Amino acid sequence: MTTATRGPIDPAAHLARLRERAPLIHNITNLVAMNPMANVLLALGASPAMVHAREEAAEFAALADALTVNIGTLSPLWVEAMQEAAEAARLTGRPWVLDPVAVGATAYRRETGRRLLERRPTVIRGNASEILALEQQGSGGRGVDSSDPTEAAEQAAVALARRIDAVVAVTGEVDLVTDGRRLARIPGGHALMPRVTTLGCALTGVVAAFLVGAKDPFAASVAALACYGEAGRRAGEVANGPGSFAVAFLDALYALDHDQLATLPTLEVTDAP
Amino acid sequence: MTTATRGPIDPAAHLARLRERAPLIHNITNLVAMNPMANVLLALGASPAMVHAREEAAEFAALADALTVNIGTLSPLWVEAMQEAAEAARLTGRPWVLDPVAVGATAYRRETGRRLLERRPTVIRGNASEILALEQQGSGGRGVDSSDPTEAAEQAAVALARRIDAVVAVTGEVDLVTDGRRLARIPGGHALMPRVTTLGCALTGVVAAFLVGAKDPFAASVAALACYGEAGRRAGEVANGPGSFAVAFLDALYALDHDQLATLPTLEVTDAP
Amino acid sequence: MTTATRGPIDPAAHLARLRERAPLIHNITNLVAMNPMANVLLALGASPAMVHAREEAAEFAALADALTVNIGTLSPLWVEAMQEAAEAARLTGRPWVLDPVAVGATAYRRETGRRLLERRPTVIRGNASEILALEQQGSGGRGVDSSDPTEAAEQAAVALARRIDAVVAVTGEVDLVTDGRRLARIPGGHALMPRVTTLGCALTGVVAAFLVGAKDPFAASVAALACYGEAGRRAGEVANGPGSFAVAFLDALYALDHDQLATLPTLEVTDAP
Known part of the structure; x- marks a missing residue:
């Protein structure tokens, strides 16, 4: 686990690192x-690759800089590949x-x-209904769109982060990130x-790219x-x-640069409840 | 089977219902x-979900408000899931x-x-070549693009609608909808x-959303x-x-509203030939 | 093998043939x-179809005018279908x-x-890292993006073209095409x-469409x-x-026409090194 600094976070510095490393x-x-x-x-400056066959998923995970696993459209062979790739990422010290x-x-x-939680993801990113469902709270939603506001998942997010020692990001109208000790709310979108x-x-891919x-x-x-x-605010x-x-x-x-990010309000980090 | 009213159809009222229910x-x-x-x-205001594993397709079909099945890119496990989801939709009274x-x-x-026709779809939407092929008429086309005009499929559409007691929509330069008793032609696009x-x-997804x-x-x-x-006319x-x-x-x-739809010519329904 | 004419190549005439045949x-x-x-x-004027099930891939390949096989996201059943479709294309004299x-x-x-090289593709189109890897030279890259400039793959491209008697196209900042005897460099993009x-x-699909x-x-x-x-230059x-x-x-x-192509510098063909 990293040192839990509570100082303000500078998105521009993180973006510069991402673009430097691609x-x-x-x-x-x-x-x-x-x-x-x-x-x-x-567009952001990373290099994506989609690889899901069991014949190569673990091999590729150990070659890449980070892994993402998304369960949106499942099938049995893919689920096995997800497990094996996540295990390879974990064993080789890559964030996933x-x-x-x-x-x-x-x-x-x-x-x-x-089963995927057992592979210890570095970060979990979901909407409020999904985070509530992972903590077996709330309705869990019916489809892929959230039926709960972000705030409703705050407690579940903190509990989940503590339980599996991960960062949990809940996205919706307001975004919320916690590692179980710290909590930040991110406006925009x-x-x-x-x-x-x-x-x-x-x-989720962008989070992985920033983790590298x-x-x-x-x-x-x-x-x-x-x-x-x-970027969402500007596109809007x-x-x-x-x-x-x-x-x-x-x-x-693509156009996101230091000047644009410098105008953002400082992102304050508080103690998790 | 529903009452076969022959009055004019008001698209705006149907769109309002869709947006109300999402x-x-x-x-x-x-x-x-x-x-x-x-x-x-x-964009229209519905909530889509793509779920194709046999492990969950039928369960999800009974959870959703409507189902669509598209055979564009087939594989054996998907075909089984299509059958099972269609059966679940039929048994639980959901349109598909x-x-x-x-x-x-x-x-x-x-x-x-x-095999899918045996599961009694509520609506079949295809191009003229596809509807002709389902009725074992015409060339059936070579690829995914129609090689027949809409009018060439009118008889086949009416016959198919009567044979399986469904609505058949043939889309192309002119669109045609029939339930075997009534027929409407829709301009635009x-x-x-x-x-x-x-x-x-x-x-096809939009039709499903309107059916709910x-x-x-x-x-x-x-x-x-x-x-x-x-929407196509306006985009053009x-x-x-x-x-x-x-x-x-x-x-x-996304922008489609009552005022825009009110300017459409009244959609007249005639008896099917 | 075709006659290796070394005269200038007129893209407009090739595009006109494509649009005529669709x-x-x-x-x-x-x-x-x-x-x-x-x-x-x-957009260009061809008719695409995506068909990958073993149950129909070879049958469809013999129905279509040309085939493309792309190994970007592999899985075992797809690899079998790729082999069978490529074999069907080869046996029925279709370019792939x-x-x-x-x-x-x-x-x-x-x-x-x-294994796919054994099926004798008409054309191989890849980036420099991929062409080098096929000739077992260079790093082969880590992901899907090239880590080598086009020029670095020139020798490998010529050798590969000669070895399997195919056209090899290497794309990147500058594009290069060779059939082992002739070589052309294409600016633009x-x-x-x-x-x-x-x-x-x-x-790759566009190349297939031009081959027909x-x-x-x-x-x-x-x-x-x-x-x-x-088209890339204009879009830029x-x-x-x-x-x-x-x-x-x-x-x-979609808008590409004879006048636009007539302004291109003449594409000169040289002897392959």
């Missing part, structure tokens, strides 16, 4: 998210991020989520973001969400709807 | 369509829509299409629509096609090509 | 590329194009690449192209790359980032 991010993600996730990572899409919806998802599919899934070379996964996750939210200024928002969002991620 | 639409669709379909449904992509092209597709991949597949809570599947299907065509006014059309189309679906 | 292109491609590849082919994505990254990819995912994969009805696969490949690069003139680039690129492919 990390290779291995993603086992859902079939809807594959393309947007790759484009988001490329779990995205528990709709984890409460079916027995298969609950079981898959439970735009009302059109939930109207574009898999922007949450793509954010970071000393503090909590700070890196906060920085990732701050950059993403700021020029969008006419979800189609033009998706286009403007990629342009905004 | 129905959860379960899609087992092809790998090319997954992302655009999700974006189309989100079949999209028989390129059903005439190979023996595997013909067989899969035949734009010449760039066939130049953007899977807009037809995404429409509808008393008359025929009227709901007509309303879905009218809204889709109007600002597009420079298929790339900008796809973007403008999502914006237009 | 060839049906069968693609077994990766899950990230499926959608952009279909949109690129539709191999896209060896990240072929050097894992043992599974190296083995799959080796834009710095944003590698920031949009799977534009290289989509180009072409007497000289080398000239057809050069023409394909020239058209693609010109109006793009603000990778999001708007992707949109403008589809519009530019």
Whole structure:
């Protein structure tokens, strides 16, 4: 576990590190998210790769700089590959991020989520319904969209972070990150973001990219969400709807620079409740 | 079977119901369509979910408000999941829509299409070549794009609707909907629509979303096609090509409102020939 | 083998043939590329189809005008389908194009690449790292993005073309095409192209579309790359980032015409070293 510094977090410094390293991010993600996730990572300056066959997933995980596992569209062979890749990441000291899409919806998802938690993700990023479901609280939602506000998952997020010694990021209208000891709320984003599919899934890749070379996964996750939210805010200024928002969002991620990030309000870290 | 009213159909009322309910639409669709379909449904105001593992497809179908099954990119386990999800939808009284992509092209597709028809879809939406192939008429086309005009499939559509007691929607330059007793033609759309991949597949999801809570599947299907065509017409006014059309189309679906739909010509329903 | 004419190549004539025929292109491609590849082919004037089940892949390959095989996201059943489709294309005299994505990254990819080479692709299109890996030279790269400049792969490309009697196209900042006897360099493109995912994969489909009805696969490949690069150059003139680039690129492919191509510098063919 890292030192839990409580100083303000500077997203620009984290983004500069990401662009300097152009990390290779291995993603086992859902079939809807594959393309947007790759484009988001490329726009930001990372190098995405999607590799899911059991014949190579673990080998590739040990080659990449970080791994993401997203359970949005499951099937048995993929679930095995997810386990093996997560294990390879863990054994070789690489960060990995779990995205528990709709984890409460079916027995298969609950079981898959439970097994993946055992592989000790560095970060879990989900919406409020998903984080509540992982802690077996709340309705867990029906589909892939959250039926709970972020605040409703605050306690569950802190409990989950403590239970598995991970960072938990809950995204929604307001974003919240905790490592069980610290907590940060990140403003930004735009009302059109939930109207574009898999922007949450793509954010999971962005968190992984920010983790590479970071000393503090909590700070890196906060920085990732701050950059993403700021790009969303900027895209919202020029969008006419979800189609033009998706286009403007990629342009905004690409254009994100130190000056833009310097205008953000300082991200304050508090003690977790 | 519903009462076969022949009065004019008001797309705006159907769209208002969809947005009020934000129905959860379960899609087992092809790998090319997954992302655009999700974006189309989100832009319109529905909540899409893609779930295809046999381990959970039937369970999820009984949880969602409607199901779509699209045979564009087949594989054996998916075909089993399609069967099981369609059966679950049928048994729990949920509407489901079949999209028989390129059903005439190979023996595997013909067989899969035949088996899915046995599960009694509420609506079948295809292009003219696909509807002709389902009725074992015409060439059936070679690929996924129609090689027949809509009118050529009118008789086959009426026969198919009567044979399996379903609504059949044939889309192309002109759209046609029949339940075997009634028939409507829907103008609108734009010449760039066939130049953007899977807009037809995404429409299948839109039809499913309009079916939720509808008393008359025929009227709901007509309303879905009218809204889709109007969004296409509006997108065509600002597009420079298929790339900008796809973007403008999502914006237009999102912006579609009562005033825009009120300007549409009344959709007249006639007796099926 | 075709007559190795060394005269200048006219991309406009090749594009006109493609649009006249609207060839049906069968693609077994990766899950990230499926959608952009279909949109690129539709924008250009071809008809794409994605078919990967063993139950129908060979049957469909013999029905289509050309085949592409892309190893970006592998799994065992897909690898079998790739083999069978490639064999069907070869036996029925259809051109097929191999896209060896990240072929050097894992043992599974190296083995799959080796087996597919045995099926004698008409054209191989890859980045420099991939072509070097196929000839067992260089690092082979870690991920899907090239870690070598195009020039570094020139010798390997010529050797590979001679070894398997195919056309080899190496794409990157400068594109290079060789059939082992002739060599052409194609300028154009834009710095944003590698920031949009799977534009290289989509180009593989474009090469296949240009091969249909072409007497000289080398000239057809050069023409394909020239058209693609010109559309990229034009898109770059109006793009603000990778999001708007992707949109403008589809519009530019759609708008590509004789006049635009006539302004291109003549593509000179030299002897391969």
